[in-house]
Amino acid sequence: MRHPATARVATRYLSAPALVQLVQTLGVEACLRGIADHIREDFCRWADFDKCARVANHSRDGVIELMPIADERLYSFKYVNGHPKNTREGLPTVMAFGVLADVATGAPLLLSELTLTTALRTAAMSALAAQALARPDSRVMALIGNGAQAEFQALAFQHLLGVRELRLFDVDPAATDKLVANLQGSGLTLTRCASTAEAVRGADIVTTVTADKTNATILTPEMIAPGMHINAVGGDCPGKTELHPDVLRGARVFVEYAPQTRIEGDIQQLPADFPVTELWEVLTGRAAGRHDAAEVTVFDSVGFALEDYAALRFVHAAAERLGLGETLDLIPDLDDPKNLFGLLRPRAAALRRAA
Numbered sequence: 001m002r003h004p005a006t007a008r009v010a011t012r013y014l015s016a017p018a019l020v021q022l023v024q025t026l027g028v029e030a031c032l033r034g035i036a037d038h039i040r041e042d043f044c045r046w047a048d049f050d051k052c053a054r055v056a057n058h059s060r061d062g063v064i065e066l067m068p069i070a071d072e073r074l075y076s077f078k079y080v081n082g083h084p085k086n087t088r089e090g091l092p093t094v095m096a097f098g099v100l101a102d103v104a105t106g107a108p109l110l111l112s113e114l115t116l117t118t119a120l121r122t123a124a125m126s127a128l129a130a131q132a133l134a135r136p137d138s139r140v141m142a143l144i145g146n147g148a149q150a151e152f153q154a155l156a157f158q159h160l161l162g163v164r165e166l167r168l169f170d171v172d173p174a175a176t177d178k179l180v181a182n183l184q185g186s187g188l189t190l191t192r193c194a195s196t197a198e199a200v201r202g203a204d205i206v207t208t209v210t211a212d213k214t215n216a217t218i219l220t221p222e223m224i225a226p227g228m229h230i231n232a233v234g235g236d237c238p239g240k241t242e243l244h245p246d247v248l249r250g251a252r253v254f255v256e257y258a259p260q261t262r263i264e265g266d267i268q269q270l271p272a273d274f275p276v277t278e279l280w281e282v283l284t285g286r287a288a289g290r291h292d293a294a295e296v297t298v299f300d301s302v303g304f305a306l307e308d309y310a311a312l313r314f315v316h317a318a319a320e321r322l323g324l325g326e327t328l329d330l331i332p333d334l335d336d337p338k339n340l341f342g343l344l345r346p347r348a349a350a351l352r353r354a355a
Contacts, residue, residue: 008333010327011107011108011109011327011328011331012319012325012326012328013112013325013326013330014110014111014112014319014324016113016116018113018319018324020116022324023116023120025324026318026322031120032120032127032152032155032156032159033124033159034314035120035121035124035310035311035314036124036127036160038311038314039125039128039307040128041310042313043280043306046284048072049069049070050069050070050071051069051305052069053259053260053263054066054067054260055067055068056237058238061083061084062082062083062085062086063082064079065078066078066079067080067303067304067305067308068305069305069309070103073102073103073104074100074309074313075100075101076100076305076308077308078096078097078098078118078305078308079114080095080096080114080118082211082237084211084212092115092148093147093211094118095115096113097111097112097113098110098111098117098312099112099312100112100309100312100316108330108331110316110319112312112316114308114312117312118303118308119148119152121307121308121310122233123149123152123156123157124307124311125301125303126157126231126233126299127156127157127159127160128160129231129254129299130157131161132283132290133254133289133290133299134161134204134290135227135229137204138161138204138205139163139164140166140204141154141165141166141167141205141206141207142193142196142203142205143168143169143199144206144207144209144210144218144219145208145209145218146168146170146175147175150175151179151182153233154166154183155183155186157207158187161205163188164189165188165189165190166183166188166191167191167199167200167202168192168193169193169195169198169199176192180192196218196219197223200223201223203228205228205229205230206228206230207230208230208231208232208233208234208235208243210234210242214240215269216241216242217241217242217243217244219242221244221246224250224251224296226294226296227293227296229296229298230247230296230299231301232266232299235264235265235266235300235302236301236302236303238264238268240264241266241268242266243298245269245270248269248274248300251295251296251298252277252296252298253267253274253275254277254297255267255277255278255299256303256306256307257304257306258276258278260304261276265302266300267300
């Protein structure tokens, strides 16, 4: 007999194909806007969250990370890796999945792919930061690194900021070929460049999204012009940077969560007391963003768990509204919540009879 207080835990599962269907149904632009809106909402509730830097396990070839966060209502985590050499084996550099759970009961509400979703939320976060930090008349962006994240960054800046022209460079010409092919018909003007310096010349915004796990110097001080906004995305773990330290010293630097960024971001190259502003302070009006049209601003983006929390909220609500995904029996369905062993009894009885 079923215990009267027992409730079945129904976990919605969004596979990679289901998430693709969700994005195709809503459209990429709507997903970017929706995730950006959710991120803004949650960053403006910064004090409501129990926050910590992600837990990272580093190896010679990459990193595997767990990114948890919670408020009084919902808990989320993301499992994500970063292995730049994976493409040589036919695997993505980044692979991820995540969980959204009910804090009151601990019941998992959603188990979702987060590889595609991470690309969407990273681009949405970049554009949200640029809305607060870049010059409002910014229309030309240099995109350094044309790999798996590049199209998402391009479309986010087009739709959320009004960028019209992309100046492209990647050390792998095939990556730029892929990007140009995927963005045909987008309305963006695409200009191939022979070097980072050429791509940056004349750009209002510079987005760096390179993958190599190394202390690289993608941008140097002589490349930087007054009024630029730099969206530094690729430097996201210890020993992995993209900006010359003097680029940072010559700019106002904004971060997601300073305790994490000081370990993983481009500012890992600088003293621990180097001044930075957390983006939530700008979004809530507690701190100024850009002071004037000549100021150089840097968003030292490493990716923070609150962005995934917001993205999971968005895809969960969208999946329920559209009826996408499936119900997963992740938690045992018990007649009596105190009798977990009872799940095994029919099998145990059958084994005794067989003996």
